[in-house]
Amino acid sequence: MTDTELYTETSxxxxxxxxxxxxxxxxxxxxxVEIQYITEIIGIQPxxxxxxxxxxxxxxxxxxxKVIPVMSVRKRFGKEEIPYDERTCIIVIEYDNIAVGLIVDxxxxVLEVDPEQISATPDYKSVNSNRYISAIIETQTGIKLLLNCQKIVAE
Amino acid sequence: MSKFEAGMEAMVDMYIYETTTLLEQLDQILMKTESASSFGEEDINEIFRIMHTIKGSSAMMGLENMSTLAHAIEDMFFIIREEKPVITNTRDLYELVFNASDLLKAEIELLQEDSYSPTDFSGAKQKIFDFVDVLKGKAPAGNAAQGTAQAPAATAAASQSAEPAEQKNSDFTAVRVFFEDDCKMENLRALLIINKIREDCEKLEYEPADIETNPESAKKIIENGFVIRFKPIGPVENITREIEEALNVKSYEFISTPAKEEKAPVQPAAAQPVQQQASQSVPEKKAEAPQQKEEGASVEQINNLLAQSKSGGTKQSLISVNLNKLDQLLDMVGEIVITEAMVTANPDLKGLQLDNFQKAARQLRKLTDELQDIVMSIRMVPLSGAFNKMTRIVRDMKIKLNKDVDLVFEGEETEVDKSVIDNLNDPLMHMVRNAMDHGIEDTAEERIAKGKPAKGTITLSAYNASGEVIIVVSDDGKGIDPAKVLAKAKKNGLLTKPEKDYTEKEIFNLIMLPGFSTNEVVTEYSGRGVGMDVVRKNIEKIGGSVSVDSKFGQGTNFIIKIPLSLAIVDGMEVTVGKSIFTIPINSIKESFKLKPKQLIKDTSGKEMIMIRGECYPLIRLYEIYGLEPSYTDLFSGIIILVEAEGKSACLFADELIGEQQVVVKPFSPLLNNFKVKQNGMAGCTILGDGSITIILDVNNIISNF
Known part of the structure; x- marks a missing residue:
C-alpha cells in the first residue's frame, strides 16, 4: 500500500x-515511461x-x-514498422484506468532519475512526436525522451 | 475519515442508501398528495415516519444538522397529524417540505465527498418553525402543540423529583437509564429507546419530557439519568430487554414497580423490595455485553428502522447488495460460460465417443444457462424509479415557469440493466427539462389558439424491441423549427455540407452537437448549449443512441435506444479472411448461399439481393473494413440477411463458424475515440480458445455503409 501512495506522490x-x-x-x-504507469511487460501476442x-x-x-488495445509506437511517431522478433515487447501502461499496450522494439x-537530470521539452510545434513527450532526461549515456502517458492514452 | 465516530464508518454506505431511498419515497408521497391535493392520514403518518427515521439514523451518524432539520419537519407533521389544523396555505407547506428534502439530498451528496463539512440548515429550520407557529395560531388547541403524549410527561417534569407523579400512576413501572459516559446526544439515544418500547406499552411517560426538542435535555440525562415510566402490555421483561439491548446503555435501575397492594405513594429507593435490588444488579452486568457488540447492534437498529419505514412493520424480503459484488458475480458467470464452452468443445475430445461425458456436459450447459439468466435478472431494474424522479422536476418547473403540464408514464415497468439505469437519470432529466422549458408553449392561450388542450402533456414511454429498450420522451408542445435550427447551426459553424443537403432528420440531430442551443436566453433549467450534447454522450456511453423527431407546431419526440443488457448476447461467428466477427443472433434473419438469379445490380453497379420478392442491399464486410478475404466471389462465401430497426441488408462473409453465447466486453475508451461504434462495432468478446472477436452492430452497419 505504501508503495502505491509513494508512486502517486511522485506522479x-x-x-x-x-x-x-x-x-x-x-x-x-x-x-x-514512468514506471508507475506500467502494469506489465509481455512478449508479442496474437x-x-x-x-x-x-x-x-x-x-x-x-x-x-481483459481486452486492451495495442498501438505501435513506431507508427505513432511516424516511423516505418519493422517485423516483430523475439525482442519485440508490449509494454502495458495504464493511465486514468485506461489500459493500452505499446509495441516497442x-x-x-529501469533508470532512477534525479530531478536535476530532467528538463522540460522545447516548444517545437513542428516536431511530430513532441506532443507525446513530457520531458527530456539527460544521462551520461545520452538523451532519453519521457513519454507523456496521458497524451498517449487520451489521443 | 474523521467525520464519523469510530465504528460508524462502516455504516455510512448503508446510511446513505437508506436515507436516499427514504427521501425518494418522501418525494413520491408529496407528489402524489400534491396532485390529489389532499393529505390522507396514511400519507401524513408515512411522512412522519420517514422523517423520524432520517432523524434517528442521522443522529446516530452524528450528523446533527440533518437530524435537527428532519426533526423540525417531523414536528410539523406531528402537529398536522395530532391536531388536524386547517391548512390554508398548502403550497407553502409543500414548498417547505420539498425544500427540506432537497437540502437533505444535497447534504447526502456532500457527505460522499472527502472534504465534508456540515451545512447550516438553521434558515430552513426557522422557516419551518415559523410555519409551525402559523399552524399553531390557527389551531384551536395551540398551546398543546407538543402533543398529547408529551403533555402529561411535561407536567411530571415540572416537579423536580419523579415520585409525586407516581401517586396517580401507581401501576406504572419506573426505570432509570444511564448511558455510557461520553456517548453524546443522550437525548436522542433516549428517544430511540422510547420509540422502541412505545409499541409494547399501554402507557408511557419519560423524563426529561423534551428530549425530542431540547438538546439541553442531554445534560439532564447525564446528571439524573433518563427516567421512563411505563405500563407494559405484555410482561415487563419485554421492555427491560429492549432497554438492555439499546445502544450505549451503561446501566439501568428500577425505581418502582406496580404497587400491588396499596395506592400509597411509594417512597423513593428506600421502599424498594429486596428483589428489585437484585434485579438491578443483574441487568447491570448484562448491559455490559451489548456494549461490546455495539457495532452489530447499531446496524441492526438501522435495519429495523429501515424495515419499519419500508413496509410499515412487515418483514421485508429485500436486501441491498453492493453493486460491485454483483458485477463480480456477473463477470464470474461470464467466465464460467466461456470455460464451459472451453471444456465441452475441447479439441482434445474430437472424434471420441463419450456418451456419459456428453450427457454431463449437456446438464452443465443447462445449469450455466440458468445461472446466467438468474444473474442477469438480478441486475434488472424497472425504469419506474428513473421515471418517478422526473415527476419532481416537472412539478418544480411547473411552478417556476407557470406552465400547466401533465407527466404521463407508459411502460415504466420495463426492465433494464442496473448499469444502464444509472446512466439514464441525467439524460432523462435534461430531456424532460428541455421539453418543459422549450417544448411546451409559454401560455395556455397559445396552446388553445393552436387547437391543443390548455394543459400540456409530456409522455415518458418505454418498451422492449428486438433486444433493445426504447425510451421516448415526447411533448405536445411547439416542436422544433428546422429553419431556425439550421440557421443557428450555421451561425455556430456546425454545418459540414451545403444547407440544402440536410434532410429534416439530419437537421434535428444537429441539436445534439456540442455547443448548440436554440434558446437565446439562458434559463435556470436549460439553454446553456451543453444539454443535448451531454445527453448524447451519456447515452452513447452505455451503448445506446438518441434521435430526435419533431413536427413543427405539434411536438417533439426524443427517442433513446439502449441495449437491454450490456453483458451477454447470443452470437453467430463468421469469418472474414483471418478475422472473426460475431453477429448478434437476434438481428440475423437467415443465412444462405447465393444463387445467380438472386443477384441484381442497379444502374450504378450497386449490388442487391432478391429474396422472395424483396430486394436488399448487399454489404461486403471485407470491403467496408478493408480486410483480406478468402473469397471475393459472392457465390463461394455466405450471405447473412440481417435486420435492425426495420431496416434489412445482406452481409457477405467467408463462412459461418457457429453459434455461441458471448460475454460482451466494451471497447476501451481509447478505441471509442475512433468512432468504432459508428463503424458498426459494438464491442468485443473472448472466445473459448482465448482469441478475441469483434461483435458487429448491425444497425450501424446498415445505416452507415
Missing amino acids: NDFMSTGGKVLLFDIEDNVYG ITIVPKVPDYIKGVINLRG KVNE
Whole structure:
C-alpha cells in the first residue's frame, strides 16, 4: 500500500521529484515511461485487428480476460514498422484506468532519475512526436525522451 | 475519515442508501398528495415516519444538522397529524417540505465527498418553525402543540423529583437509564429507546419530557439519568430487554414497580423490595455485553428502522447488495460460460465417443444457462424509479415557469440493466427539462389558439424491441423549427455540407452537437448549449443512441435506444479472411448461399439481393473494413440477411463458424475515440480458445455503409 501512495506522490510532479523510468528503444532513440504507469511487460501476442481505426492502433489483445488495445509506437511517431522478433515487447501502461499496450522494439533497463537530470521539452510545434513527450532526461549515456502517458492514452 | 465516530464508518454506505431511498419515497408521497391535493392520514403518518427515521439514523451518524432539520419537519407533521389544523396555505407547506428534502439530498451528496463539512440548515429550520407557529395560531388547541403524549410527561417534569407523579400512576413501572459516559446526544439515544418500547406499552411517560426538542435535555440525562415510566402490555421483561439491548446503555435501575397492594405513594429507593435490588444488579452486568457488540447492534437498529419505514412493520424480503459484488458475480458467470464452452468443445475430445461425458456436459450447459439468466435478472431494474424522479422536476418547473403540464408514464415497468439505469437519470432529466422549458408553449392561450388542450402533456414511454429498450420522451408542445435550427447551426459553424443537403432528420440531430442551443436566453433549467450534447454522450456511453423527431407546431419526440443488457448476447461467428466477427443472433434473419438469379445490380453497379420478392442491399464486410478475404466471389462465401430497426441488408462473409453465447466486453475508451461504434462495432468478446472477436452492430452497419 505504501508503495502505491509513494508512486502517486511522485506522479504528481515527476519533474520536481524524479523517479524510476523504464527505457525502451525505437530506432536510434531511447524513450522512457514512468514506471508507475506500467502494469506489465509481455512478449508479442496474437493481435485481433480492429477495422477502421488509425493505422498505429494494431488491434486488441487478450490480457488475461481483459481486452486492451495495442498501438505501435513506431507508427505513432511516424516511423516505418519493422517485423516483430523475439525482442519485440508490449509494454502495458495504464493511465486514468485506461489500459493500452505499446509495441516497442525492445525494452532496456529501469533508470532512477534525479530531478536535476530532467528538463522540460522545447516548444517545437513542428516536431511530430513532441506532443507525446513530457520531458527530456539527460544521462551520461545520452538523451532519453519521457513519454507523456496521458497524451498517449487520451489521443 | 474523521467525520464519523469510530465504528460508524462502516455504516455510512448503508446510511446513505437508506436515507436516499427514504427521501425518494418522501418525494413520491408529496407528489402524489400534491396532485390529489389532499393529505390522507396514511400519507401524513408515512411522512412522519420517514422523517423520524432520517432523524434517528442521522443522529446516530452524528450528523446533527440533518437530524435537527428532519426533526423540525417531523414536528410539523406531528402537529398536522395530532391536531388536524386547517391548512390554508398548502403550497407553502409543500414548498417547505420539498425544500427540506432537497437540502437533505444535497447534504447526502456532500457527505460522499472527502472534504465534508456540515451545512447550516438553521434558515430552513426557522422557516419551518415559523410555519409551525402559523399552524399553531390557527389551531384551536395551540398551546398543546407538543402533543398529547408529551403533555402529561411535561407536567411530571415540572416537579423536580419523579415520585409525586407516581401517586396517580401507581401501576406504572419506573426505570432509570444511564448511558455510557461520553456517548453524546443522550437525548436522542433516549428517544430511540422510547420509540422502541412505545409499541409494547399501554402507557408511557419519560423524563426529561423534551428530549425530542431540547438538546439541553442531554445534560439532564447525564446528571439524573433518563427516567421512563411505563405500563407494559405484555410482561415487563419485554421492555427491560429492549432497554438492555439499546445502544450505549451503561446501566439501568428500577425505581418502582406496580404497587400491588396499596395506592400509597411509594417512597423513593428506600421502599424498594429486596428483589428489585437484585434485579438491578443483574441487568447491570448484562448491559455490559451489548456494549461490546455495539457495532452489530447499531446496524441492526438501522435495519429495523429501515424495515419499519419500508413496509410499515412487515418483514421485508429485500436486501441491498453492493453493486460491485454483483458485477463480480456477473463477470464470474461470464467466465464460467466461456470455460464451459472451453471444456465441452475441447479439441482434445474430437472424434471420441463419450456418451456419459456428453450427457454431463449437456446438464452443465443447462445449469450455466440458468445461472446466467438468474444473474442477469438480478441486475434488472424497472425504469419506474428513473421515471418517478422526473415527476419532481416537472412539478418544480411547473411552478417556476407557470406552465400547466401533465407527466404521463407508459411502460415504466420495463426492465433494464442496473448499469444502464444509472446512466439514464441525467439524460432523462435534461430531456424532460428541455421539453418543459422549450417544448411546451409559454401560455395556455397559445396552446388553445393552436387547437391543443390548455394543459400540456409530456409522455415518458418505454418498451422492449428486438433486444433493445426504447425510451421516448415526447411533448405536445411547439416542436422544433428546422429553419431556425439550421440557421443557428450555421451561425455556430456546425454545418459540414451545403444547407440544402440536410434532410429534416439530419437537421434535428444537429441539436445534439456540442455547443448548440436554440434558446437565446439562458434559463435556470436549460439553454446553456451543453444539454443535448451531454445527453448524447451519456447515452452513447452505455451503448445506446438518441434521435430526435419533431413536427413543427405539434411536438417533439426524443427517442433513446439502449441495449437491454450490456453483458451477454447470443452470437453467430463468421469469418472474414483471418478475422472473426460475431453477429448478434437476434438481428440475423437467415443465412444462405447465393444463387445467380438472386443477384441484381442497379444502374450504378450497386449490388442487391432478391429474396422472395424483396430486394436488399448487399454489404461486403471485407470491403467496408478493408480486410483480406478468402473469397471475393459472392457465390463461394455466405450471405447473412440481417435486420435492425426495420431496416434489412445482406452481409457477405467467408463462412459461418457457429453459434455461441458471448460475454460482451466494451471497447476501451481509447478505441471509442475512433468512432468504432459508428463503424458498426459494438464491442468485443473472448472466445473459448482465448482469441478475441469483434461483435458487429448491425444497425450501424446498415445505416452507415
